[in-house]
Amino acid sequence: MKTLAKAPMLAAVALLALPAGAGAAARGFHFGVAAGEVTSSSAVLWARADRPGSYILEVSTDRRFRLHVARRRVAARPSHDNTLQRRVRGLRPDTTYWYRFVKGRRHSDLGRFRSAPSPRKAKTIRFAFSGDADAQPAPGSTKPFYNLFQAYRAMARAGNAFNINLGDTIYSDSEVGGTPPALSVRAKWAKYRQNLALRSLQLLRGSTGVYSHWDDHEFVNDFTRAESGEKIYADGVRAFRDYAPVRWTARDGLYRTFRWGRNLELFFLDERSFRSAKASANHVCDNPRTGSPDLAPTAPQATRSLFAVVVPSLAAPVSQQCLDAIDDPSRTMLGRAQLARLERALAASTARWKVIVNEVPIQQFYALPYDRWEGYAAERAELLDWLTKHTRNVTFVTTDVHANLVNDVRFQTLEQGGPRDSGITEFTAGPVATMTFAKEIDSATGQAGSGKLVTDVFFKGAPPNGVGMRCAATDVFSFAEVTVTARTLTVDYRDQDGRRIPDCGPFTLRAR
Ligand SMILES: [Fe+2]
Known part of the structure; x- marks a missing residue:
């Protein structure tokens, strides 16, 4: 557990470790990148291109991409607002990966994620x-x-x-x-x-x-x-x-x-x-005083009456029809x-x-x-x-x-x-x-x-x-x-x- 005193320092360290691309505007792309649905062996990687066309997704365990784990072609289509998505498989568990989308000399922000540890691994x-x-x-x-x-x-x-x-x-x-x-x-x-x-x-x-x-x-x-x-x-x-x-x-x-x-x-x-x-559909739970759904239909009437001082509509009892619908x-x-x-x-x-x-x-x-x-x-x-x-x-x-x-x-x-x-x-x-x-x-x-x-x-x-x-x-x-x-x-x-x-x-x- 981190303490309050340590938090600013940890935050500073974490910030230094953020992807280099995150913060600098990437040419040909806006709105960053994302790694979703991360498992111990796969992830779905996302970006949005400014223009439709064919792009290359690069994934690496090295932030300089000297060795590619995956290199895949992905299409940006107007029917998807030029968003790019691709699932990559065959990843190693508990490993940090870097990814980016590339077209010619243009590339997206650099993204990073860590794959999940295997189910056998006891890890905090x-x-x-x-x-x-x-x-x-x-x-x-x-x-x-x-x-x-x-x-x-x-x-x-x-x-x-x-x-x-x-x-x-x-x-x-x-x-x-x-x-x-x-x-x-x-x-x-x-x-x-x-x-x-x-x-x-x-x-x-x-x-x-x-x-x-x-x-x-x-x-x-x-x-x-x-x-x-x-x-x-x-x-x-x-x-x-x-x-x-x-x-x-x-x-x-x-x-x-x-x-x-x-x-x-x-x-x-x-x-x-x-x-x-x-x-509350079809006005079944409408309060007779307000004509809109009752604010607390399942609260006992004793509690409702107590709060009727602040919200007068709670004084009115709730219809059995409403309670039956909820149950x-x-x-x-x-x-x-x-x-x-x-x-x-x-x-x-x-x-x-x-x-x-x-x-x-x-x-x-x-x-x-x-x-x-x-x-x-x-x-x-x-x-x-x-x-x-x-x-x-x-x-x-x-x-x-x-x-x-x-x-x-x-x-x-x-x-x-x-x-x-x-x-x-x-x-x-x-x-x-x-x-x-x-x-x-x-x-x-x-x-x-x-x-x-x-x-x-x-x-x-x-x-x-x-x-x-x-x-x-x-x-x-x-x-x-x-x-x-x-x-x-x-x-x-x-x-x-x-x-x-x-x-x-x-x-x-x-x-x-
Ligand atoms: Fe909300």
């Missing part, structure tokens, strides 16, 4: 994750509204084995006022270029391997195919795949797993391709096939730690549950039940909520009978650059300071008054670093400048 692995990044400027401005993605820069500088860019990697429908939504493939390409124009994101993608994953905003806010339609899904998949080097199939969506030595396996869940419509066992977040596949993979995994990379929170906090696991209550309960019976040393890492929240993924908290723990912890992190959860709560209630109030009283407050989170930092641009050894899994929360977040860990789980 450190990675970071965050997500929710929007580079949109306010109307009339050229400067990104929120920040310059400093959290990505800090992740890149930490010298991690790999990083995860976990969802809302663009905002098709930006929360920056006055921005038209990007719904076509062409408009979404422009969004990816807008984010990738920031060097921080280029550094994240070029300095080591990066797993890219989507959430709703690659499509549209709180996306389901059932509610938003197939065209938005198809266009979102196409644009995402052009800019993120990932493995996607119509059958499995973005579900995939990656093994990092003896101690770690990652399970990426696709929570957009196969899910049912939200319970409906035929509704699914993962789809039956993906759930079965996840369970098979978890049961078969020999890794000490099984980290589920999760698009939307699974811990309970009641506020606007429709898009999260709580809004798919039957499948949530089923998954938790299965995990507690059939696995050990499982944890969830999550973004989406624009907050750093740590808690047990409870079966129940405020319900009759009181809290019932699963023994499984969820860590949420972020955002990189969008409205923080605290500010979203302020804007939802129309009262400045209500985000802080909800955080202090309800998120941190112990049951039965609150949900008793171990950390609730809801107003900070951030990421989390995860360090995995044979004995422990440690999560260390950092703000966008790389400083520890007060009252938020580090948290260490011990292997059972």
